[in-house]
Each structure stands twice: as C-alpha cells, then as structure tokens.
Amino acid sequence: MKQTSLKQILAVLLLQLSLTASAQTPWKCDGRVIGTWSASEGASISTNLYTASFTPSGNVSYVNKPATANIGLNAIGFRKQDGFVYGIRYESSNANALIRIDSAGTMTNLGNISNMTGDAYYAGAVDVNGYLYVTRNSSPYTLYKVDVTTKTATSIGGTGRTFVDIAFDPLTNTLYGVSGATLYTIDINSGASTQVGSSYTGTMFGLFFTDGAELYGFHTSNVNSSSTPTTYYKINKATGTRTAAGSGPQATRADACSCPFRLSHTMKSKSNCMLAGQDSVFTIAITNITSSTQNATYDLTMDKRFSFTETAAQIQANIQAAFPGSSAVVTITSANGGTNNVISVNSISVPVTDPTPASFKLAWKAKATGFTSGEQILFQSVIDVPGNTLSLGADFSDDPLTAQLDDATTLTICVPTGGPLPVSITDFKGQLDQKNANLNWVTQQELNTQKFDVEKSFDGVNFSKVASVPAKPNTGIAMSYQYTDINVAGGSIVYYRLKAIDNDGNFRYSPVIILKVNATLGQTTIYPTAFTGRISVNTGVAVNSKVTISLSDAVGKKVAEKTTLINTGNNTITLDGLSQLQQGFYFVKIYNGEQLLETKRVIKLQ
Incomplete structure (x- = not known):
C-alpha cells in the first residue's frame, strides 16, 4: 500500500477547511457591533446572534440573526483576514471546539482545539495578525493564543484574574480586558495584566473597539434577567473612565466583537x-x-x-x-x-x-x-x-x-444679552433620567463669579429661576458643576439656561439647551432597522394624537411619509412600498403633530 506523506494529509485538510469557509458568507465590515448571548451555559445551548448599532436618538438598536441551533459558545472575535467571527464552544472538561460564524448566522464546528485545557472561556478577541486570544475562566487563569487555521493553541501565561471580555486596539494591537468593573491591559507575550485607572460599579460584559479606534463596552445590572436593559459605555483607554453612551435590549451572558478595519x-x-x-x-x-x-x-x-x-x-x-x-x-x-x-x-x-x-x-x-x-x-x-x-x-x-456613536454634530443658536461676561461657560449639557433633568457645565476664566442661576422654560421664551449654584473659589482654571432638577413637569419640551452673575452684579446668559419630557410613553422602536420593503414604527403617546412618520435619504430628500391618528398608549405604524428605494442609509423621523419626537437611522438592503 502506498504510504501517504504528512504534507499530503495537511494539504487535504487545508483544502477541506478552505471549501468549508467558501460555503459561508463573510461579514461586511460596516462598523456594527457583533454580539452573542444565551440564557445559560452548555455545549448544546442555543446561542443568540445579533448586530447592534447606535441610533441618532442615543439608543442601541439590535438586528437579530437566525443562528445555528444547539451550539453554546462564547469568547468571540472578528478576524479581518477572512471576514468571519470565531468563538469557543462549551465542551467537556477535556476539550473545547473552535466555531466559525458567518454573516448569515451559520455556526460551523471546525473541531477541537489542541493544547488548550477544556473549560469555560468567556473572553476572546482576534489580533491584527489573525490569531484568536482567549482567557480561561477558572484557576489557573490563563491566556491562550489560538491559530484558527490549524486549531492549535499556545499557552501564553497566567493573567492573575478572570476576564469577562477582551478586545484588541486595531491601531496599536494592545490587548484590553475587563474583570468585573475594572479595565486592564494584558501583555500578549506573558499574560500579565495591569490595571488601568480606578474600579467602577457594575460589571462590564462586552468589550469592543469602534472604527475610530475608541473603546466601548456594555453592562447589564442582572446577567440572569431576560428583561434588564443593557447600558453601553465609552471607555477612556488611558484612565478607565467610562461615560454612558446609550442603552439597548437585554443581552444575558453576552459577548461582543466588531470589525473596525474600515x-x-x-x-x-x-x-x-x-x-x-x-x-x-x-x-x-x-x-x-x-x-x-x-x-x-x-x-x-x-x-x-x-x-x-x-x-x-x-x-x-x-x-x-x-x-x-x-x-x-x-x-x-x-x-x-x-x-x-x-x-x-x-x-x-x-x-x-x-x-x-x-x-x-x-x-x-x-x-x-x-x-x-x-x-x-x-x-x-x-x-x-x-x-x-x-x-x-x-x-x-x-x-x-x-x-454616543455616529451622532450628528449639534450646534445651538445663542443670543447674547446682559453685561460683560463674568465667566466663560464652555460646555453646558443636559440629560433626562426618568423625570429628572441632570445638568452639567464647565467654566473657564472663572475669576470674579458669584453664582449661577439655573433657569427653566416650557416655551423657550419665559424663563423662571429654579436654583442658584454658588461659584467655586476663584482659581483661574477649569471648573465643573452639576445640578439635578427633580421631577420635571409641564410640556413635552423643557428649556434650560444659566445666568452667570459676577460679584459686581453683571451677568450674561449661557446658550439654551433643550430636553424632551414625556414626548412619548416609552421607547420608540423601529423594525427592521435593515429593511427591504417595509418599516414598522412602534411608539406611544400620552393622549390621542396625529402622528407622522417620514423617511428621508442621506441628503435630506423625503421619499415616503404617512400620517395617522393614534390612541393613547403604544401603537404600530407601517410604511409599505419601499422595495424600489436604492440601497443605503435613510432617516426615519417621528412627529407628534408639528413636534419632532425622534430621528432614527435605518439601512435599505438590496
């Protein structure tokens, strides 16, 4: 019998791997987050697959994909070399399988990974060279480097802690990880981890980089809940400081990756x-x-x-x-x-x-x-x-x-009044938390300031004072201030401005900021956000109202519109006949009468 060489065997295996990959459809590198989540752990537990994108209103929209059933996995990472997502399947205590995921949701089992201890692996990321790095979830906590072409792992070294997720900076190839609520950098040559900044409240469950090389993550207050919303954060790579960037639906036992290579x-x-x-x-x-x-x-x-x-x-x-x-x-x-x-x-x-x-x-x-x-x-x-x-x-x-990601640059028209400006207010912002308005501002050149009067209006013309915030001691450096207006009542729009008053009685107003209050009863949702022939909008109003849904293209041209009377509570309005539109991005605008409630971005597929 003719002896088969090792090179021939390897050639056949590589050909089979290539044919399997060619049958799958790579992901388009469109800057969206790719995520997985499941109700529990196990090799045969079905894993949910979705993509996420930020809407102009600040929420995070999910597009669910029909993933292959009965494959439980975690530790995913996007590989730019072939356009696929790779992850680790929960297997026995002796082995873990490598899973390849395509854009259609097909999960292909490529076989067991050699030289890697069978265990739960929660954190995964692919570096710029195409290697999948994963961390073992139990002691000894170990960083592994996996060659996805050969399904061979190399033990790098101990990390000293368990990581919930990891992500590579696409510009520097620096590996970041979150353990609980703390950010770390991880040495990919030794596995050693170094804390970045201070710890925060709330465990981060997903970590990913944007196409602008910015680090983001998400957190849910109850990983075992199917109804707890997920909060997304922008994370400072140098200090670990995180800033809320939006919220989306629940994602229990979640993991995330992205394709920033664009x-x-x-x-x-x-x-x-x-x-x-x-x-x-x-x-x-x-x-x-x-x-x-x-x-x-x-x-x-x-x-x-x-x-x-x-x-x-x-x-x-x-x-x-x-x-x-x-x-x-x-x-x-x-x-x-x-x-x-x-x-x-x-x-x-x-x-x-x-x-x-x-x-x-x-x-x-x-x-x-x-x-x-x-x-x-x-x-x-x-x-x-x-x-x-x-x-x-x-x-x-x-x-x-x-x-917030992919949000428009917003300018406010301000009209100067009063006497010489006693202080330069460089950043005045507000955000609604339920019925409370959280106001923040930063000052420069604060050398003669006595106080800041916070003024509120429901018509944008007639303002009334709601509070006075004493100025901080004169230092000549930047100062930060915060005030919360509790239980804001009144109309659907509320206006705020600051009256900066100096010790001589001179004053000048800040720009006016505008917040929406009770414009809708709940979160407005649009589905699907990636559409072909129709779009459905679910929204709610406090009283019976005339609501208009309009669809415009990327340059502002209106291509579809529908106006209808809806009753108090949640309602669904559908725009049909959209199949003839060209492929690309569009904007959905929701009006209650003449008032613009919300703008959201969607994409037309072929």
Whole structure:
C-alpha cells in the first residue's frame, strides 16, 4: 500500500477547511457591533446572534440573526483576514471546539482545539495578525493564543484574574480586558495584566473597539434577567473612565466583537454655541484602519441658512495639503433654498492612520437672520469608498465631543444679552433620567463669579429661576458643576439656561439647551432597522394624537411619509412600498403633530 506523506494529509485538510469557509458568507465590515448571548451555559445551548448599532436618538438598536441551533459558545472575535467571527464552544472538561460564524448566522464546528485545557472561556478577541486570544475562566487563569487555521493553541501565561471580555486596539494591537468593573491591559507575550485607572460599579460584559479606534463596552445590572436593559459605555483607554453612551435590549451572558478595519470620520465644531451671522469651522478627521491607502469621497449638505466661505479651489488646496497624493476634486453647489451649502469631494487619498488621523477644515458662515434662540441644528456628513471593493460601506460622521456613536454634530443658536461676561461657560449639557433633568457645565476664566442661576422654560421664551449654584473659589482654571432638577413637569419640551452673575452684579446668559419630557410613553422602536420593503414604527403617546412618520435619504430628500391618528398608549405604524428605494442609509423621523419626537437611522438592503 502506498504510504501517504504528512504534507499530503495537511494539504487535504487545508483544502477541506478552505471549501468549508467558501460555503459561508463573510461579514461586511460596516462598523456594527457583533454580539452573542444565551440564557445559560452548555455545549448544546442555543446561542443568540445579533448586530447592534447606535441610533441618532442615543439608543442601541439590535438586528437579530437566525443562528445555528444547539451550539453554546462564547469568547468571540472578528478576524479581518477572512471576514468571519470565531468563538469557543462549551465542551467537556477535556476539550473545547473552535466555531466559525458567518454573516448569515451559520455556526460551523471546525473541531477541537489542541493544547488548550477544556473549560469555560468567556473572553476572546482576534489580533491584527489573525490569531484568536482567549482567557480561561477558572484557576489557573490563563491566556491562550489560538491559530484558527490549524486549531492549535499556545499557552501564553497566567493573567492573575478572570476576564469577562477582551478586545484588541486595531491601531496599536494592545490587548484590553475587563474583570468585573475594572479595565486592564494584558501583555500578549506573558499574560500579565495591569490595571488601568480606578474600579467602577457594575460589571462590564462586552468589550469592543469602534472604527475610530475608541473603546466601548456594555453592562447589564442582572446577567440572569431576560428583561434588564443593557447600558453601553465609552471607555477612556488611558484612565478607565467610562461615560454612558446609550442603552439597548437585554443581552444575558453576552459577548461582543466588531470589525473596525474600515474608514470612519468625525466632524468637530469650533464651538457648541454660535450667533446668527457668525463664522465658524468644522474639523473633519478621517481614520483609516485598513491595511492600505483608500480613495474616499466626502459629502456634506448644510441647512439653507449656512454657506461655505471658501471657494472650491481653496478647499481643494487645503485637502491636497492635508492628504498628500489626493487629486481631491471639490464641488460646491446650492440646495434646499440655500446658497453654497453643499460640498462634494472626490478622490481623497486617506493614508493608514498611525496613530493620529489626518484631517482638514471647512469654513462656513451662518446667515444674520432666520434663527431662534436655543434652536439646535444638526450637521452630518458621509464618506465612502467608490465601489466598496473592501466592503467598507458608507460612514456617517460622528461628533467626537459626545460618547454616543455616529451622532450628528449639534450646534445651538445663542443670543447674547446682559453685561460683560463674568465667566466663560464652555460646555453646558443636559440629560433626562426618568423625570429628572441632570445638568452639567464647565467654566473657564472663572475669576470674579458669584453664582449661577439655573433657569427653566416650557416655551423657550419665559424663563423662571429654579436654583442658584454658588461659584467655586476663584482659581483661574477649569471648573465643573452639576445640578439635578427633580421631577420635571409641564410640556413635552423643557428649556434650560444659566445666568452667570459676577460679584459686581453683571451677568450674561449661557446658550439654551433643550430636553424632551414625556414626548412619548416609552421607547420608540423601529423594525427592521435593515429593511427591504417595509418599516414598522412602534411608539406611544400620552393622549390621542396625529402622528407622522417620514423617511428621508442621506441628503435630506423625503421619499415616503404617512400620517395617522393614534390612541393613547403604544401603537404600530407601517410604511409599505419601499422595495424600489436604492440601497443605503435613510432617516426615519417621528412627529407628534408639528413636534419632532425622534430621528432614527435605518439601512435599505438590496
């Protein structure tokens, strides 16, 4: 009998692995979070699979996928080399199997992993070189490196603790992990872990990086509950500080990963408050976490009351200087009754980010009239790679000054009144927590300030004082303040402003911020957020109301609308006949009468 060589056997095995992979559909690298969760642990427990994205209103929307049944797994990570998600199946005490997950939800068992102790593995992540790293959940807590092509593990060393999830920084390949409520870095050569910053309350159950190389995680207060909502946080990689970024449905025994290997961009305003007739600047920073320079397009349509102040030739020269090698053909046009308020840029050569993203500036000006004090105006641009040859997908700009992902840059119209400003208020923000309004502000140059009067209005015109907050001792450095307005009552919109008063009696008002109160009875949900022919909107109102649902494309053109009378409580409204729309991103706007309640982003599939 002819003897078969080891090389022939390996060749056959690799061919079988390649054929199996080709039968599966890779994930599109669209910046969404990929997550798994299950009701309990076990090799035959069905694992739920979903993708998550942030909505413009600050919530997190899930799209559930029909995963293969009876496969219990955890410790997932996205591998850019082939576009698949890999995870570890709960097996016997002697072995663990490697599972490959495709975008259709198909979970393929690739076989047992050699040289790795059979146990529960909760934390997993794939590094930039394509290796899956996992941590053992019981003592001795060990970091393993798994070659997914050979299903062979290498023991790296002890971590000193159990980790709930881990994630690699796509720019530096630094491994981060969460143990309970504490952030750590993990040495991938030794397994040793080093604490980052202080501990916080509330265990983090999922960890992932965005396409802007920002670290995020999520937490649920009861991992065994099927109804407890999940809170998402932006996590500072240097200090471990976390900031609430949105909430979504429950996800028990959850894990998360993402594909950050694409283009993304932020749009930062010069200030969050502006005057009518004022000049200002946007800074556009583009992050490229692919392996090569990408040729991108850029588009921004502003409100008709704004216009770009530089010529196309000037902007083109600025972009070519910031992005060497770019032809950067710039076109400025007018739309929606405005003048020079639309810009399109072709052929921006975006280099691989290392480590600071390249950026350019756009100068613009507001008209002198036509604004209302306290009015908030949204700006959001789009970049894309023509042809999507790398399955990168279009990217909507993100406001880098907020924790929320993919949110529009918001500017507030402020009208100065009163005498000389005794203090510079650089950051005045508010957030509703049930019926309580949490107000926060930061001051600069606070040298002669006596107090801050917090004023409230339900019509945006007539304000009344609700509290006085004493100024802190004069130091000349930045100061942070906080005030909570308890049990806010009244209409569906509440306005707040600060009256900064100095020791001489001079005062000046801050910009007005606007919060929605009781606009709806509960959370508005849209399903599916990735649609083909129809969209259903579930919302609630406090009284019988006329509700309008409109659908607009990425440049603001309305493509569908439906107005109907709904009763008190929760109602479902459906937009049909959408199958002829082009593939891409759209915005759903929900109105109660003339009042805009919420805006959410959806995507049209082919």
